[in-house]
Amino acid sequence: MASLKEVRARISSINSTQQITKAMKMVAAAKLRRAQDNITQLRPYAQKLSQMLGTVSAGAETASENPYKQTRAIGRVLLIVVTSDRGLCGAFNTNVVKAALTLIDEKYSAQARSGNVEIMAIGKKGAEAFQRRGFKVNTSHVDAFGSLSFATVRTAAEEAMEGFANGRYDLVEVIYNEFKNAAMQIVRTEQMLPIVSADKPGSGVAAASVNYIFEPSEVEIITELIPKTIKIQLYKAVLDSNASEHGARMTAMDKATENAGELLKELRLVYNRTRQAAITTEILEIVGGAEALASAS
Structure with missing residues (x-):
């Protein structure tokens, strides 16, 4: 059985840890609220913009000429891991x-063996x-969360877009945690480039069968819309991941605080039992010593 000093030291240590985890939970909760507001406000805009892109690009005759829609044989792959x-x-x-490694194993194992899978x-x-x-890792944008803004994420998106347009x-593809709530984050894998055309949302009619009137011109609208949509989609993924991180940390710290409380209960019980045993031992020693003195006299 541990000594009273050892048990007291453990109780003090766990109590300090519990205070830290409780403070971290509160900080994460405060950050989560701001991050949740950011992704909640952006998500409808990003979804609508993506639907618009799928609709317009599928119906536009010159959309296939855009460099971001060119489908090629997959030789070199960039995975943006958030x-x-x-x-x-x-x-x-x-x-x-784990999701990124599984994706590489299932879809890009040949490219990985050739060293043609790069991680941003x-x-x-x-x-x-x-x-x-041992992967080739682009760390140019690793500190994006230090000053998270659209300008920061736009730089990463532009680098990926330039690499795709130049044939690098x-x-x-983007792998990230989509925010659902503080207790649930869903890992998503989305193709960022090339752009995938989609049917017109909610109509059930193929977008290619719809006639559009373009102003100022079809080429200008497509040229402007596609890059903007790509950047917004990556920004949405980063905001989703940011909110998911704070939710996951708040949940983890809440669980750690509860576990520390349970451990403190057990240790206090051990402490009381150890203390009771020590007192009983001291009483027995005093009684034994008194009896010995009485017998000697």
Whole structure:
């Protein structure tokens, strides 16, 4: 049985840890509210813009000439992996890394063996995980969460778009955590480039069968709409991941605080039993000593 001093030291240590996890939970909750507001406000705009792009590009005759819609044989792949900069958020980062590795194994194993799979890491944890595994990792945008803004994410999107247009990449995909609520994050894999045409949302009519009137011109609208949509979609993925991170951390810290409380209850019970045993032993020693003195006299 541990001594009273050891038990007291453990109780003090766990109590300090519980205070830290409780404070981290409160900080994560405050950040989550702001991050949730950001993604809630952007998501409808991003979805509508994406639907508009799918509709217009499918129906426009010159859309196929856009460099971001060119479908090629997949030789070189860029995966944009969005994780967090810090840990202590449960399986948040592990799930994204695992999803990316599974995607590589199932779809791009040949490209990976040839060294033609590149990782663009947004978030330090993802960069570290893929560097340990020997992948070619682009860390130019790893600090995006330090000053998260559309301008920061736009730079990463433009780099991926330029690489695709120049033929450096034949396909670009994004892997991230989509925010549902504080307790639920869903790992998503979305094709960013080339742009995939879609039917007109909600109408059930193929977009290609719809006649459009373009002003100022079809070419100008398509040329302007596609790059803007690509950047917005990546920004949405990063905002989703940011909100998911804070939700995952808040949940993890809440669970850690509860576990610390349970452990404190057990340790206090052990402490009381140990203390009772020590008092009983001291009483027995005093009684034994008194009896010995009485017998000697």
